[in-house]
Amino acid sequence: MSSIDVPVSEGTRVYLNFSVSLEDGSEVDSNFGGDPVDFAIGDGSLLPGFERCIFGMSAGERHMFKVPPEDAFGQPNxxxxxxxxxxxxxxxxxxxxxxxxxxxxxxxxxxxxxxxxxxxxxxxxxFNHPLAGRTILFDVMIHRVEPAELH
The missing domain is CATH 2.40.10.330 (Thrombin, subunit H)
Structure with a gap:
């Protein structure tokens, strides 16, 4: 299978594994150890603050991001x-x-x-989101990035 080497940006479909943890190390969600998930940038699968983190990343890259509450689940109201x-x-x-x-x-x-x-x-x-007010550690491994129109 040929891989199209494009960075994550508007108009791309991204295949990734991820984990979401709190600063104390407790894991909230993860799909590491399973198949990557895929989604089109901007389709609402990821919060915009998480999407912005992975912009510019390419296949094979892995990064850990610290996402403040304002870019994650907001502050409690x-x-x-x-x-x-x-x-x-x-x-x-x-x-x-x-x-x-x-x-x-x-x-x-x-x-x-x-x-x-x-x-x-x-x-x-x-009724606040349970993670409101929390800084989130977002660990991402990009497997593939391709133009979204291939689907």
Whole structure:
């Protein structure tokens, strides 16, 4: 199979392995040890801040990037922490701090929210992304880069 030697840029399809870790070394996600994933730059598969990291990389290159919260999952927003009436939750549910529920959003999609406190009257739910406010270590191995129109 012939390889087309182009760097990662707009209009390319990238085949890569990656891992996402926190600064304390705990791994959040990884596909090292498995087949590479592929996606077209700009298709939404990667957050824009992660895509920008790999621009200019070529097949065979591996780099570790430190991605600040602003370029990763954002900073926590206090408006995303909401108090809901306890009676919105079924009585047979044992509420626990850290429990994640799926809530319907305005568009009919699902929005995960984590319980951070509760009493008999109210349940406080945090709808921020669990990795909001965290610096992410993004380890990337590029296997192949080709013009996206080949697919």
């Amino acid at each position: 206090e408006n995303n922490v909401q108090q809901l009436p306890r009676d919105q939750f079924d009585d047979d549910i044992d509420l626990e701090i850290g429990l994640v529920f799926s809530f319907a959003d305005a568009g009919g999609g699902e929005l995960p929210g984590m319980i951070i406190s509760f009493d008999d009257q109210e349940v406080t739910v945090d």
